[in-house]
Amino acid sequence: MNLPLIDLRNTPEYCAGHLVGATHIPWAELPERLNELPARPALLSIMGSETDCIAAQAYLVSKGYRVKIEVDWQAKLTQKQPGLVSFGTESRILWSPSPLIKEWLTLVQADLHQPLKNLKAIDLGCGGGRDAVFLAQQGLFVKAIEHKPAVLERAQQLAKHHQATIDFKSCDLTDPNCYGEQDFERWDLVVCIRFLNRQLFPVMRQSIRPKGFVVFQTFTEGCEVFGSPKNPNFILKPAELSEVFHDFTILIDRIDSLPDGRPVASFIAQKKG
Structure with a gap:
């Protein structure tokens, strides 16, 4: 079927x-x-x-x-x-994580010299939790942050349904107590999908451990013609991420299209060290 x-x-x-x-x-x-x-x-x-x-x-x-x-x-x-x-409770799973998350997994699995379960990931603006649950299923320790309680509750339900252990937190990412100095070189993977707050760029850079990764995908210029978003605060400029992470090893830096046609910048980079 x-x-x-x-x-x-x-x-x-x-x-x-x-x-x-x-x-x-x-x-x-x-x-x-x-x-x-x-x-x-x-x-x-x-x-x-x-x-x-x-x-x-x-x-x-x-x-x-x-x-x-x-x-x-x-x-x-x-x-x-x-x-x-x-008969019974068996039910087909329809959801899937971001293709870029799967692409990251494919890139690193052959090169890792430690089990995935030893890696720590943080999902910034986790939304419904699909990427966080997928990463937890691969064995990573995952922390997922979402400031909307109702959205976070859906993510928690998804994790519970799939018996995935995730450290969920509802807070404002711009609050230093939510994501800040305490995260210095703490994370092997920082994920940011369909979320953009430029104030977080310095913290993101600092929170990644040497040889750790950033996986970033969000809307870029050209999405306005499709209706949303239109606010430039939520739209990446051309080559913006490669400039922010200029001293990282850039593995993927391209423009993809969502099923509805909106362009998104897909970016994966590894911190040197």
């Missing part, structure tokens, strides 16, 4: 029989679990009661998804054919 299928029914109904490859997210929980869906504007298929499907379709479309309602799911479940129907 290639098209993501969201089963909106409650847990007892899902466990009693569901289509193989389905993802279980009850309709009542969907608004708080958007971080478990693939990136917009993905095409999703949903199944459940008619009332729930109509409501969920309207909600997901408002969030930028394309949605198809599965109409013959009950007939398929009734057949209970092997390979078509499954």
Whole structure:
């Protein structure tokens, strides 16, 4: 099953029989679990009661998804054919970390002379927690900071669901007590995805250990024509990151495009030492 299928029914109904490859997210929980869906504007298929499907379709479309309602799911479940129907709590995982995080992992795995579990990472502006959870699953010690409590709660739920141990913190990154001198050469990896605060550049540089890495990806000039962001405070200038980290070894410095077309600067650099 290639098209993501969201089963909106409650847990007892899902466990009693569901289509193989389905993802279980009850309709009542969907608004708080958007971080478990693939990136917009993905095409999703949903199944459940008619009332729930109509409501969920309207909600997901408002969030930028394309949605198809599965109409013959009950007939398929009734057949209970092997390979078509499954039982229990197994649920397909639809979310994935930033491709740039996976690219970093590929770059460093061959060159590391110590296990990943010995590395410490900090995720600045972690959002829904996908990158933090992925890194924790690889064995890294991860600290994740997000100043919006509601967003951080979703990240914590994702970590709990995947049994990932993460040191979450809700605070303002511009507060020195949140991220500052106490982080001097503490981190092997500093992650900053879809977040930009230029005040943090000096602290980021200082917080990375010798031979540690920075993985940075956020919007760059040209995204304005797509609607957002438009505030120059949240948009990188050309070659800005290579200038900030000029004395690092730059491994990746390029412009990528998100599925919606917006350009982002993708940057990975290693501190010398």
